Amino acid sequence: xxxxxxxxxxxxxxxxxxxxxxxxxxxxxxxxxxxxxxxxxxxxxxxxxxxxxxxxxxxxxxxxxxxxxxxxxxxxxxxxxxxxxxxxxxxxxxxxxxxxxxxxxxxxxxxxxxxxxxxxxxxxxxxxxxxxxxxxxxxxxxxxxxxxxxxxxxxxxxxxxxxxxxxxxxxxxxxxxxxxxxxxxxxxxxxxxxxxxxxxxxxxxxxxxxxxxxxxxxxxxxxxxxxxxxxxxxxxxxxxxxxxxxxxxxxxxxx
DNA sequence: ACCCAGGCCATCT
DNA sequence: AGATGGCCTGGG
Numbered sequence: 001x002x003x004x005x006x007x008x009x010x011x012x013x014x015x016x017x018x019x020x021x022x023x024x025x026x027x028x029x030x031x032x033x034x035x036x037x038x039x040x041x042x043x044x045x046x047x048x049x050x051x052x053x054x055x056x057x058x059x060x061x062x063x064x065x066x067x068x069x070x071x072x073x074x075x076x077x078x079x080x081x082x083x084x085x086x087x088x089x090x091x092x093x094x095x096x097x098x099x100x101x102x103x104x105x106x107x108x109x110x111x112x113x114x115x116x117x118x119x120x121x122x123x124x125x126x127x128x129x130x131x132x133x134x135x136x137x138x139x140x141x142x143x144x145x146x147x148x149x150x151x152x153x154x155x156x157x158x159x160x161x162x163x164x165x166x167x168x169x170x171x172x173x174x175x176x177x178x179x180x181x182x183x184x185x186x187x188x189x190x191x192x193x194x195x196x197x198x199x200x201x202x203x204x205x206x207x208x209x210x211x212x213x214x215x216x217x218x219x220x221x222x223x224x225x226x227x228x229x230x231x232x233x234x235x236x237x238x239x240x241x242x243x244x245x246x247x248x249x250x251x252x253x254x255x
Numbered sequence: 256a257c258c259c260a261g262g263c264c265a266t267c268t
Numbered sequence: 269a270g271a272t273g274g275c276c277t278g279g280g
Contacts, residue, residue, distance in 0.1 A: 018261065110261085113261060113262090114260095114261075114262040114263065115259090115260065115261085115262050115263085115275085115276085115277090116260060116261080116262095116276095116277080116278090117259090117260045117261085117278080117279080118260090118261085119278085119279085120260085120277070120278060120279090121261090123278095124277095151276080154276080154277060154278085155276075155277085156275070156276025156277055157263090157274090157275050157276050157277095158263095158276075159276090161263080193263090193264090194262090194263065194264090195263085196262060196263045196264080197262090197263095198261070198262060198263090199261090199262070199263080202261075215261075216261095217260095217261035217262085218259085218260075218261065218262090219260095219261065220261080249261075253261090
């Protein structure tokens with residue numbers, strides 16, 4: 001068991017924020033948190049967290065997963081106080097963090113996310129992973145699945161994208177993406193069936209931690225048109241724009 | 256009933 | 269290059 005204080009970390013906010021779809025809320029407000037084929041249970045009381053794992057595992061895996069080396073308070077502090085909307089958004093979601101998730105897991109889950117909603121994505125991911133005994137299906141396992149079997153899970157037309165991604169990443173190791181720049185990774189991801197500009201940006205932000213990736217979905221598009229008609233000031237927020245996007249997305253989602 | 260949800264792709268002009 | 273419609277499914 002590891003007990004630790006963490007600032008700017010609210011498990012419920014992260015759970016709701018639509019960046020991870022395999023977390024499960026437990027009784028007493030704890031969470032079961034899968035990451036690749038690892039898993040931990042965490043309980044939060046204010047700023048104090050209990051991880052039911054060894055100190056060694058915490059340092060090897062979970063400290064990095066929760067991006068504990070990044071000061072989110074400093075990012076919030078960068079927000080222009082004259083920007084009322086953004087100031088309110090970061091205040092509202094002050095417990096959000098961008099998790100450092102496994103890129104292949106993120107590819108699968110964000111392929112399923114398109115034209116969908118959070119409860120349905122969770123169900124699709126759970127049902128898909130159940131086919132491989134709760135583990136993350138490997139590219140070759142996905143490649144070998146039939147479109148019919150996948151459609152039976154209710155993933156609809158995304159079934160062929162999953163198979164296509166399995167094929168694509170059987171030849172092309174997902175881990176290679178970690179060595180690339182944001183632009184390179186985005187360009188490469190777009191070559192995979194079912195990955196367009198928006199999903200590629202989500203994978204860059206949530207799977208590769210390229211914090212300048214700025215995914216524009218229907219919510220963000222709406223926010224930009226009403227609050228930033230001239231576009232979001234990406235240059236001003238270089239190095240954290242994607243993180244600010246997450247605060248705006250969450251604020252809009254909960255309103 | 257109808258529309259939309261964290262879009263992508265094929266098929267046009 | 270840019271615009272349009274189709275696509276699976278579930279919930280409001």
